[in-house]
Amino acid sequence: xxxxxxxxxxxxxxxxxxxxxxAATGCTLHLVRPLGFEISDKYLKRAGLDxxxxxxxxxxxDLAAFLxxxxxxxxxxxxxxxxxxxxxxxxxxxxxxxxxxxxRGLEEEFLLQHAEECLRIPMREEARSLNLSNSVAIxxxxxxxxxxxxxxxxxxxxxxxxxx
Numbered sequence: 512x513x514x515x516x517x518x519x520x521x522x523x524x525x526x527x528x529x530x531x532x533x534a535a536t537g538c539t540l541h542l543v544r545p546l547g548f549e550i551s552d553k554y555l556k557r558a559g560l561d562x563x564x565x566x567x568x569x570x571x572x573d574l575a576a577f578l579x580x581x582x583x584x585x586x587x588x589x590x591x592x593x594x595x596x597x598x599x600x601x602x603x604x605x606x607x608x609x610x611x612x613x614x615r616g617l618e619e620e621f622l623l624q625h626a627e628e629c630l631r632i633p634m635r636e637e638a639r640s641l642n643l644s645n646s647v648a649i650x651x652x653x654x655x656x657x658x659x660x661x662x663x664x665x666x667x668x669x670x671x672x673x674x675x
Contacts, residue, residue, distance in 0.1 A: 512536060512604055512655065512661055513536075513608055514606070515539070516608065516610065517643075518610065518617060519543060520612060521548075521613050521614060522613050525643045528644035529644050530563065530568070533566050533651075536655060537661075537662065538651060540567065541568075541571060543570075543573065544570065544572050584607045585605070586606070586608075586625065587606060587607070587608050588621075588625055589610050589617075590611070590622055592622065592629065592631070593629035593631040594629075594631075595629070595630055596630060597631065597650055600653075602653065602658065604658055610643060613643050630650075
């Protein structure tokens with residue numbers, strides 16, 4: 512469906528929660544080093560519970576390596592500094608939803624190089640930012656909504672038939 516990209520994530524519980532969202536939605540999870548935790552970290556595993564076998568996780572040495580591997584990636588960069596909101600973007604299957612580290616977000620230089628792809632999630636001015644895992648869920652489900660929930664809608668139809 513989509514590719515969720517975490518650039519230098521720091522908090523294992525967030526990454527675990529995001530992995531769970533990816534498992535539930537069929538998104539691929541990309542982790543861009545350096546990571547603030549080990550992939551085997553118990554907090555990461557606990558947050559993802561027993562969903563890890565459902566997640567396609569790809570680890571990249573750094574942002575340059577990620578970009579080199581996906582030179583034609585259609586990216587949406589999430590930052591509190593953007594003018595456009597996440598709801599103004601048009602999402603297509605295969606898009607890359609890119610998020611920065613919890614404490615600083617994506618690097619300013621990278622954002623400037625991709626200014627047209629920058630999006631924000633509206634919030635009160637007094638609030639610094641949303642939790643990373645919440646931000647990912649908002650973006651993924653907006654993309655899914657715009658694409659009529661893809662294969663998830665069909666699975667849901669089968670589920671409803673089961674309960675009738």
